[in-house]
Amino acid sequence: MGRLAARMEQLGTETAFSVLAEVKRLEAQGRSVINFAIGEPDFDTPEHIKQAGIGALQRNETHYSPSAGIMPLRSAIARHVADTRGIDVGPEHVVVTPGAKPIIFYSILALVEPGDEVIYPNPGFPIYESVIRFAGGRPVPAPLLESKGFRLDVDAVTRLVSDRTRMIIINSPHNPTGSVLTRADLEVLAELARERDLWVLSDEIYSRILFDGEFVSIASLPAMQERTIILDGFSKIYAMTGWRLGYGVMPDFLADAVARLVTNCESCTATFTQYAGVAALTGPQAPSTAMVDEFRARRDMIVAGLNAIPGVTCHLPGGAFYVFPNVTGLCRRLGLPDAKALQERLLLDAGVAVLARSAFGAPLAGEEEQYVRFSYATSRENIAEGLRRLQAFAAG
Ligand code: PLP
Numbered sequence: 263m264g265r266l267a268a269r270m271e272q273l274g275t276e277t278a279f280s281v282l283a284e285v286k287r288l289e290a291q292g293r294s295v296i297n298f299a300i301g302e303p304d305f306d307t308p309e310h311i312k313q314a315g316i317g318a319l320q321r322n323e324t325h326y327s328p329s330a331g332i333m334p335l336r337s338a339i340a341r342h343v344a345d346t347r348g349i350d351v352g353p354e355h356v357v358v359t360p361g362a363k364p365i366i367f368y369s370i371l372a373l374v375e376p377g378d379e380v381i382y383p384n385p386g387f388p389i390y391e392s393v394i395r396f397a398g399g400r401p402v403p404a405p406l407l408e409s410k411g412f413r414l415d416v417d418a419v420t421r422l423v424s425d426r427t428r429m430i431i432i433n434s435p436h437n438p439t440g441s442v443l444t445r446a447d448l449e450v451l452a453e454l455a456r457e458r459d460l461w462v463l464s465d466e467i468y469s470r471i472l473f474d475g476e477f478v479s480i481a482s483l484p485a486m487q488e489r490t491i492i493l494d495g496f497s498k499i500y501a502m503t504g505w506r507l508g509y510g511v512m513p514d515f516l517a518d519a520v521a522r523l524v525t526n527c528e529s530c531t532a533t534f535t536q537y538a539g540v541a542a543l544t545g546p547q548a549p550s551t552a553m554v555d556e557f558r559a560r561r562d563m564i565v566a567g568l569n570a571i572p573g574v575t576c577h578l579p580g581g582a583f584y585v586f587p588n589v590t591g592l593c594r595r596l597g598l599p600d601a602k603a604l605q606e607r608l609l610l611d612a613g614v615a616v617l618a619r620s621a622f623g624a625p626l627a628g629e630e631e632q633y634v635r636f637s638y639a640t641s642r643e644n645i646a647e648g649l650r651r652l653q654a655f656a657a658g
Pocket of ligand 1: 364503
């Protein structure tokens with residue numbers, strides 16, 4: 263009794279959720295907190311999508327659906343992914359899941375044998391490393407360096423590939439830095455994957471939250487669709503985090519395996535939620551476009567504000583809704599050992615919630631600089647107030 267299975271020691275977590283709980287605790291005590299810690303749009307789900315969900319409930323779409331998803335949604339996703347990535351996609355390639363996160367879990371469980379190596383971005387979304395370990399794989403972190411604009415270092419990835427490498431995980435636009443991989447970067451990775459016979463899990467959840475240029479998916483490069491799992495979903499671009507709706511696009515034999523994992527785990531994604539997803543993809547896109555325009559304005563505001571604080575320097579990210587400022591100087595001036603200590607002091611003393619770099623993987627060998635992530639998916643008023651608090655805190 264009271265003893266967990268040994269495999270649980272391998273499972274990590276996402277610190278954002280524990281910081282969220284701490285923010286709620288402080289707020290319940292009457293403290294005011296500006297929350298830059300959680301990565302979800304502050305916008306409401308667009309009205310026509312909510313109405314489609316309500317309509318589906320009223321039509322009694324409240325029963326099980328096929329594990330891979332209802333056909334109208336799989337077809338709408340196939341059309342959307344074909345149009346946005348310029349590839350040939352059919353519903354047989356699509357598996358719908360409750361949020362996009364299960365696609366990480368299921369594709370790794372389905373493909374990675376114990377001892378296989380998986381290269382993943384560090385700093386990066388913490389669930390990649392957690393699930394690789396849980397599946398018995400060996401996580402191999404690939405660096406994103408400030409000196410290279412926080413783009414995944416594709417030359418380092420090339421050096422990290424070994425005979426045991428099974429998969430490379432990429433994420434562009436990137437959480438937590440907002441960096442965007444160029445077509446040239448993707449071409450290097452694609453050549454590597456083809457030469458060494460690797461899978462690519464391409465986390466494209468922020469593909470439409472892009473401020474300049476056009477999104478390029480690695481799946482659209484020659485002979486890549488057959489070795490790529492595209493992960494995408496509704497949480498961010500349609501402000502639907504709480505609905506839990508996402509999907510993966512992959513070769514059909516893998517889609518069958520992933521659907522079998524869905525059958526074993528949750529049976530299917532909530533059926534009325536899936537109908538809301540059809541409305542999201544086929545209905546007006548103006549609310550999403552307006553949201554991205556607002557994120558662009560907020561990005562400019564927060565980057566300018568952070569760069570005005572002594573001891574803080576901040577890159578201008580190309581996508582997503584995160585900034586990843588270097589706070590080494592600020593930590594030094596305040597006598598704080600690292601970004602984690604800064605995160606704690608900011609929350610308790612300044613009422614500003616951010617996440618330290620350590621929430622996105624262990625610092626790389628020789629990494630001395632300190633970073634924190636701000637999610638600017640919060641109102642301009644909150645950003646202005648957060649920056650004011652930070653200024654005052656930095657001034658000591
Ligand atoms: N991938 C990345 C990079 C993310 O940042 C997130 C959410 O924070 C997800 C996947 C998961 O999204 P969902 O909420 O749809 O499961």
